[in-house]
Amino acid sequence: MTDKLDSTSGLDMKENIGPYTWTAGKCMNLGILLELGSIGAGHAATSLSQVLQEPISIDVPKIHTLPSHLVPKFYAKHDKPTTAIYIQLGGESECDILLLFDLEEAKKIAALMTMASSPAEVDPVMEASAIQELANILIGAFLSAMSDFIGVKLVITPPQQVVDSFDAIIDNFLVKQALVSDVAIIFDTHFKRTTGDASCILMMFPSKEIQNILVEKAKTWLDDDATKVDKSKIICTTDTSVDISTAAKSENNARTEG
Amino acid sequence: MKRMSERILQSSDHTTSSDDYCWTTKNLMNLETLLEIGTMGAGHATTALSDILHERIIVEVPRLHTAPPHLVPKIYNRHDQPTTVVYMQLRGELDCDIMLAFEVPEAKKIAALMTVARSPAEVDPALEKSAIEELGSIMICAFLSAMADFAGVQLVPTPPQLIVDSFDAIIDGFLAKQALVSDIALIFDTGFKRSGSSAEGTIVLFPSLELQELLIKKSQKWLT
Numbered sequence: 001m002t003d004k005l006d007s008t009s010g011l012d013m014k015e016n017i018g019p020y021t022w023t024a025g026k027c028m029n030l031g032i033l034l035e036l037g038s039i040g041a042g043h044a045a046t047s048l049s050q051v052l053q054e055p056i057s058i059d060v061p062k063i064h065t066l067p068s069h070l071v072p073k074f075y076a077k078h079d080k081p082t083t084a085i086y087i088q089l090g091g092e093s094e095c096d097i098l099l100l101f102d103l104e105e106a107k108k109i110a111a112l113m114t115m116a117s118s119p120a121e122v123d124p125v126m127e128a129s130a131i132q133e134l135a136n137i138l139i140g141a142f143l144s145a146m147s148d149f150i151g152v153k154l155v156i157t158p159p160q161q162v163v164d165s166f167d168a169i170i171d172n173f174l175v176k177q178a179l180v181s182d183v184a185i186i187f188d189t190h191f192k193r194t195t196g197d198a199s200c201i202l203m204m205f206p207s208k209e210i211q212n213i214l215v216e217k218a219k220t221w222l223d224d225d226a227t228k229v230d231k232s233k234i235i236c237t238t239d240t241s242v243d244i245s246t247a248a249k250s251e252n253n254a255r256t257e258g
Numbered sequence: 259m260k261r262m263s264e265r266i267l268q269s270s271d272h273t274t275s276s277d278d279y280c281w282t283t284k285n286l287m288n289l290e291t292l293l294e295i296g297t298m299g300a301g302h303a304t305t306a307l308s309d310i311l312h313e314r315i316i317v318e319v320p321r322l323h324t325a326p327p328h329l330v331p332k333i334y335n336r337h338d339q340p341t342t343v344v345y346m347q348l349r350g351e352l353d354c355d356i357m358l359a360f361e362v363p364e365a366k367k368i369a370a371l372m373t374v375a376r377s378p379a380e381v382d383p384a385l386e387k388s389a390i391e392e393l394g395s396i397m398i399c400a401f402l403s404a405m406a407d408f409a410g411v412q413l414v415p416t417p418p419q420l421i422v423d424s425f426d427a428i429i430d431g432f433l434a435k436q437a438l439v440s441d442i443a444l445i446f447d448t449g450f451k452r453s454g455s456s457a458e459g460t461i462v463l464f465p466s467l468e469l470q471e472l473l474i475k476k477s478q479k480w481l482t
Contacts, residue, residue, distance in 0.1 A: 018333055020325030024297070027290045034283060066279030074279070 019065065019183035032218045033187065033211060034063050036146050037204065041189040043145035044138045044202060048191055051134060052112055059190035059199075068178040071186065077166035084162045084169045085135030089143075090155040093210040096173045097142070097156075098203040099135040103163065105198035106131050132159040142202065150217040173205045180208060278324070278442040288474050292446065293322045295408060295473055296463060299401035300448035303461055306400040310393065311371055311452065318449035318458075327437040330445065336425040343428050344394025346415040348402075353466035355432045356401065356415070358394045362422065364457035365390050391418045401461065409476040432464045439467055 017023065038061045049056040064074065072078060083106035089095040101109065107119040110127040113134065122130075136159050147154045162169055177184045187204040206214070281289075297320040308315040323333055331337060342365035348354040360368065366378040369386040372393065381389075395418045406413040421428055436443045446463040465473070 017321065018325075020323050020329065020333060022289060022293060022322040022324065023319045024290070024293060025319070027286060027293065030281060031283070031286055031290075034281065034286065038283070060282045060284075063281045064279055065281065070279070 019181070029211075029215045030063060030065075032215050033206070034061065036149065036214055036218060037061050037063070037187040037189070039149055040142035040146045041202065044142040044189075045191055047137050047141040048134070048200075051137060052109065052193065054112075055194045057192045057194060059192075061187065061189040064186045064188070065183050067182060068174045068184045071170065071174055071184055072167045075166065075170070079165045079167070082164065082166045082169055083131060084164070085132055085139075086160045086162060087135065087139045088157045089210065090157055093213055094176075094207040095210040096176070096205040097139050098169070098173070098201075098205075099138055100166070100169070100201040100203065101131070102198040105196060105200065108196065109134065109193075109200075128161050132161055135159045138202065146214070150214065150221050152213060152217050170203070173203075177205060177207075185211070278440075289322060289324070291474055291477050292444075292465075292470060293320065295405055295477065296320055296322065296446040296448070298408060299404045299463075300450075300461060302404035303397040303401040304448075304450050306396050307393070307450070307459075310396065311368065313371075314453040316451045316453060318451075320446070320448040323445045323447070324442050325445075326441065327433040327443040330429065330433055330443055331426045334425065334429070338424045338426070341423065341425045341428060342390060343421045343423075344391055344398070345419045345421055345428075346394065346398045346417075348469070349414045349416055352411075352413070352469045352472060353435075354413075354469045355435065355464040356398050357428070357432070357462050358397055359425070359428070359460045359462060360390075361457050364455065364459065367455065367457075368393065368452075387420055391420050394418045394420075397461065401463075405473070408480070409473055410480075411472065411476065429462070436464055436466075444470065 017026070041058060041061045045056045045058045064071070066074060081103040083101045083103055085099045087097045087099075089097070104119075107122065107127065110130040111117075111119040111122050113130040114122055114126055116122045139156065139159075143154045143156060174184055185206060187206065189202050190199045191202065192199040300317065300320050304315045304317050323330065325333060340362040342360045342362050344358045346356050348356075363378070366381065366386065369389040370376075370378040370381050372389040373381055373385055375381045398415060398418070402413045402415060433443055444465065446465070447460055449458045449460050451458050
């Protein structure tokens with residue numbers, strides 16, 4: 001039941017507030033996560049474009065904070081056959097990352113990658129391998145952009161392929177989040193090939209721990225940046241003081257000469 | 259039913275279809291804008307309270323709730339608590355309900371302080387009512403004038419009305435109004451406390467979609 005409001009999503013960190021309540025701090029945490037996701041999404045789209053040698057259009061990255069049972073309704077893809085590649089973050093901080101294609105779109109992309117003349121010609125084993133490799137590249141780019149930015153190691157498991165209806169695939173990941181919170185937090189972004197009409201979705205289900213780690217690291221990064229600026233200011237002031245003293249010296253010299 | 263996010267949290271962003279629970283950089287910024295404007299108003303209102311009572315006032319972190327209307331009573335979790343509320347509404351096209359809520363004994367204590375009575379029991383009920391209404395008028399007007407100065411609009415409220423009822427019964431009416439036009443209620447609130455008391459007062463704002471839109475638009479103009 002979503003009516004139970006005492007258990008909260010991770011975003012509010014130490015503030016003890018419910019999932020529907022926003023303070024300036026919580027807004028900032030969500031903003032940080034969204035920004036990190038956007039950085040990753042940009043890199044992922046670039047690598048997809050490089051693999052397919054095609055321009056990729058990318059949607060505005062979004063974070064959804066909604067009751068778990070509403071998520072399938074939100075995507076409204078219910079029984080659509082979907083090819084998903086699932087990668088998980090290793091270590092204690094759990095995070096599920098999914099790359100979802102329409103079944104047909106996945107076939108087309110596999111054909112492009114294997115230089116086959118039509119999707120029907122691609123060997124199914126080859127297709128699975130190609131799609132897994134693509135997801136590995138994309139999600140790898142996504143995570144390495146994020147980890148470079150905040151300086152935290154993110155190690156991933158090998159990719160696994162799933163072909164099922166859309167709702168069946170995401171249900172598993174929603175259940176995991178539903179165990180600890182009434183509200184699911186999902187980051188997603190849509191990619192589209194300029195020549196195709198189907199879009200591909202990159203979804204991330206961050207656990208509370210990984211949310212906290214990412215937000216904390218990003219905040220220390222912001223603080224470090226601020227101190228760096230301060231240091232450069234200090235250097236500037238010492239420089240000017242040197243200038244002043246040398247100027248004073250030359251003045252003194254001039255006087256003594258005079 | 260028109261979704262709130264389509265109308266306000268995504269105002270001027272018609273390209274992305276979105277849901278009430280979906281956050282992009284843009285609508286997150288709109289949310290922060292509303293929160294910030296509310297914070298300013300709350301600061302002014304509590305300063306006014308502090309001036310009247312000659313006492314320190316502790317202000318809580320201002321909060322914005324975006325929740326399905328039926329969950330809002332659960333968020334506050336005050337259900338049947340007897341509450342004294344001063345209620346004011348904005349006049350004109352921009353509809354907005356504003357209320358100042360105290361627990362009943364706390365309202366009595368504040369009225370005693372304002373009327374320089376020795377104990378809450380000594381205050382004449384009519385005088386108590388008048389004092390609390392006056393306090394509500396002062397605080398809510400301080401809130402509104404801070405908001406109006408920032409956004410550069412005129413916000414004229416109706417005279418204050420006093421309501422004493424259980425908390426949920428009072429907010430139900432305001433929630434119903436918001437539920438008519440949106441799946442999600444958007445509520446701003448701040449809690450504050452006199453330093454000499456443990457009871458909390460709350461200012462709660464139920465802005466209409468039009469007012470939300472206007473505040474966001476004006477502050478965006480102000481920023482650029």
